[in-house]
Amino acid sequence: xxxxxxxxxxxxxxxxxxxxxxxxxxxxxxxxxxxxxxxxxxxxxxxxxxxxxxxxxxxxxxxxxxxxxxxxxxxxxxxxxxxxxxxxxxxxxxxxxxxxxxxxxxxxxxxxxxxxxxxxxxxxxxxxxxxxxxxxxxxxxxxxxxxxxxxxxxxxxxxxxxxxxxxxxxxxxxxxxxxxxxxxxxxxxxxxxxxxxxxxxxxxxxxxxxxxxxxxxxxxxxxxxxxxxxxxxxxxxxxxxxxxxxxxxxxxxxxxxxxxxxxxxxxxxxxxxxxxxxxxxxxxxxxxxxxxxxxxxxxxxxxxxxxxxxxxxxxxxxxxxxxxxxxxxxxxxxxxxxxxxxxxxxxxxxxxxxxxxxxxxxxxxxxxxxxxxxxxxxxxxxxxxxxxxxxxxxxxxxxxxx
Numbered sequence: 001x002x003x004x005x006x007x008x009x010x011x012x013x014x015x016x017x018x019x020x021x022x023x024x025x026x027x028x029x030x031x032x033x034x035x036x037x038x039x040x041x042x043x044x045x046x047x048x049x050x051x052x053x054x055x056x057x058x059x060x061x062x063x064x065x066x067x068x069x070x071x072x073x074x075x076x077x078x079x080x081x082x083x084x085x086x087x088x089x090x091x092x093x094x095x096x097x098x099x100x101x102x103x104x105x106x107x108x109x110x111x112x113x114x115x116x117x118x119x120x121x122x123x124x125x126x127x128x129x130x131x132x133x134x135x136x137x138x139x140x141x142x143x144x145x146x147x148x149x150x151x152x153x154x155x156x157x158x159x160x161x162x163x164x165x166x167x168x169x170x171x172x173x174x175x176x177x178x179x180x181x182x183x184x185x186x187x188x189x190x191x192x193x194x195x196x197x198x199x200x201x202x203x204x205x206x207x208x209x210x211x212x213x214x215x216x217x218x219x220x221x222x223x224x225x226x227x228x229x230x231x232x233x234x235x236x237x238x239x240x241x242x243x244x245x246x247x248x249x250x251x252x253x254x255x256x257x258x259x260x261x262x263x264x265x266x267x268x269x270x271x272x273x274x275x276x277x278x279x280x281x282x283x284x285x286x287x288x289x290x291x292x293x294x295x296x297x298x299x300x301x302x303x304x305x306x307x308x309x310x311x312x313x314x315x316x317x318x319x320x321x322x323x324x325x326x327x328x329x330x331x332x333x334x335x336x337x338x339x340x341x342x343x344x345x346x347x348x349x350x351x352x353x354x355x356x357x358x359x360x361x362x363x364x365x366x367x368x369x370x371x372x373x374x375x376x377x378x379x380x381x382x383x384x385x386x387x388x389x390x391x392x393x394x395x396x397x398x399x400x401x402x
Contacts, residue, residue: 057369058370061364061367072191072197073193074187083135085174090139092163092164094150096164098147098150099157102392103388119136175200188265192347193348193352194349195378200267209279212282216231217282217284217287285324289319297316325399350375354375357371
């Protein structure tokens with residue numbers, strides 16, 4: 001009678017977390033010493049940094065100027081516009097959660113938890129009123145309403161995308177107002193500032209530069225000499241000029257060429273500079289994606305009887321954009337950070353507000369560290385969120401795996 005072979009399990013030190021540590025961090029004496037040194041340095045840094053954040057820093061400079069950091073000098077009596085816009089965006093986030101899941105689900109959870117923590121954070125009533133706390137708590141409720149609404153039969157992915165575009169356009173109108181309308185009076189863009197202005201510059205720049213960059217990439221590949229030459233001239237010129245120079249040109253030189261009586265406000269001129277600059281880099285990223293698409297794809301489309309535009313829109317362009325998602329998102333992140341340069345031309349974005357708070361009040365002169373750590377933390381959260389969304393999109397599309 002044959003006996004059942006005995007199953008011998010590997011030693012605990014060669015598998016599991018302990019085995020991983022021994023194989024990767026303590027495989028030799030040199031690696032062990034290096035690991036211990038790095039851990040000691042990390043513990044010391046975290047102890048010092050966290051000790052300063054929770055016990056040594058005075059965050060009253062942030063809590064006392066929270067409105068300035070968020071919206072700049074936007075009129076207090078018109079703050080309801082921003083509140084309504086954010087509530088509808090939160091509603092659409094809940095709808096997107098129910099329709100797509102994935103990244104919207106993660107962002108919805110983080111947004112809801114963060115707002116609940118903020119609502120019960122021990123600010124004084126002068127810094128965060130009861131009405132503000134109620135509005136903050138209403139946002140997680142709107143996420144739930146949006147998630148339930150996504151189960152309705154009329155909610156479709158294409159309509160959700162259209163709703164986001166409409167909300168973006170309506171939001172700009174809400175922020176700016178309409179001349180001569182008493183219910184929605186015009187708010188000068190000179191009063192815009194803080195994180196709101198940073199988001200406006202970044203979102204409008206991204207939305208405008210992406211399609212323009214795609215068109216420039218197509219133009220550079222065009223067989224028409226005039227179209228190709230103009231595209232190459234545009235791309236090489238704006239890639240060769242620093243963004244700071246373009247900001248100064250649009251703020252100082254551009255008004256000299258405009259007709260008498262036509263004046264563009266400073267925010268619109270800054271948006272023009274950011275869009276022109278970013279679209280040139282976007283064009284080269286997209287062109288790299290075009291080069292990654294095999295020529296056989298085009299030949300297959302022709303064999304199926306598709307026209308040139310159909311081949312480009314339905315075969316080549318999707319594959320090209322899929323191949324360069326990391327580069328495109330990297331450009332978006334760079335654009336988001338470059339919005340801080342507008343402080344040079346007199347616009348008080350998020351970084352500019354931090355600088356003005358420190359230099360404009362003698363009570364906060366010694367609070368530079370707290371201000372800039374807060375600004376850096378907000379920028380990191382925003383840029384990491386964009387990077388995280390990019391990674392999840394790549395995983396969903398199978399970039400690098402198929």
